[in-house]
Amino acid sequence: MLFRVDAASALSLAEQIAVQVRAGVAGGTLVPGERLPPARDLAKALQVNMHTVLRAYAQLRDEGVIEMRQGRGAFVRQDAGPGLIRVTELAEQLMDEARKLGMSQQDLVRLIGGVGHA
Template structure:
């Protein structure tokens, strides 16, 4: 899988890398059990700080998408629920857009409840 970052974008580099891992899993470019590039290798290729990649990997680890194994690197988890991941990404997009419009969390939740009916 090819990773890219846009240093001019408003989105932090670690978030861009994490989003690409999520996208790779959703598209099937990254399969369960597949190893990601080492943090050092990816940092070199992208010309970013090693800690930026480590933050991105930690973020997707905390989301349950990858495991970080000492000496083996980052590996896509076997039990990744791609359907749930897609829904989370849709929710992330909704929240981003709602914030752009200035909606408070309570207003976002009210909208979700409204469409449940």
């Protein structure tokens, strides 16, 4: 998979990398179990700081899209696919809307936990 970043973009460099990985998983370009480029190599190829790539990988790990294996690199999770990517995007949109309304993440989790139980 070919990665690109645009320094003029409104998105941070790390977010641009994360978006491309999510799109690759959703579109089938990146398949479960596939190894992502080592952070050092990708940083060098994109001419960005290695910590920028690591930040993107950490975000994707936290979203459940990839897993990081000590000393072996980052891999697309076996259960990652278009459905997970879509739900993650919707969750981010929901959290953004909740913040605009002054709700905390805990408020939103409580609200979601009660959905369908009323």
